[in-house]
Amino acid sequence: MSNEVKVDEIDREILRQLQRNGRMSNVELARRVGLTPPPCLRRVKRLEDAGVITGYRARVDEELAGRGLEVIVSIEVSVSDLETLSGLESAIGAYDEVVEFRRVFGTPDYFLRVLVADYAAYERFQTDKIIGIPGVARVISQPTMKKIKVVD
Template sequence: MDAIDRRIIAALQENGRQKLGDLAEVVGLSPTPCARRVAALEEAGVITGYGARVDQAKLGLPVSVFISVELESQNREALTQFERAVSRMHEVMECHLMSGNRDILLRVVVADLTAFDRFMEETLMRVDGIARMRSSFTLRTMVTRNVLPGV
């Protein structure tokens, strides 16, 4: 990956909807070589997709909760089982395997506390292998970035 590829990635992180001609101009290429580079970045898995950033509160989902999960066992089978279970939970926006005193960190989005309680009781608490959970509610998001550093 060279400097032009990095400029393409940075430009697409800022605006994934820009026309190919505009992108080519921003990065200093003609449209055909720019299109080939974008296709190569997609094929290599560097660019993994395109999507719209939305305001979750305006969609009726204003509550974000971070849930620390400790598993009874940290073996491969337990992790795979947990990962399979949470991948089916639409409220789970992110699931991270962590170092330190927690095994898993989830970011969950819900409409309100009633929806969170229902999610916990009817969904997450039914997953086998969980030893402990601790929840923290987001009061407000102070910084959000969509452009990776150094790109």
């Protein structure tokens, strides 16, 4: 028997509503998706148990929290041995400034989304933390001008 959960249109609407406001009551969620509270709660529990819903969190205004500068960073590496790449990934992944970190196919090798207070903080981050990591060959930084669409 498969562990896959079948997600129907009602489940997708539950997910959309919870992505907008994970703190809404089950009664309000049920009203918005057109169910009564007991079956709505069962569906949410099934989605949680199946791993479709992986958790709940607060959305933070990063500017008010002192991390208003977002920089998209691409990194090219000069090595291909797994030990060096593993060390690079461990080092970068441990930095609090890095809120998203992806290895991608092609060039560049990695994309990071970095949040810092300002340009001086980003310069310190790049100079003190990224450039000296073994295997880093090139770092390209692109500060975000405007967020057009963000899906949490």
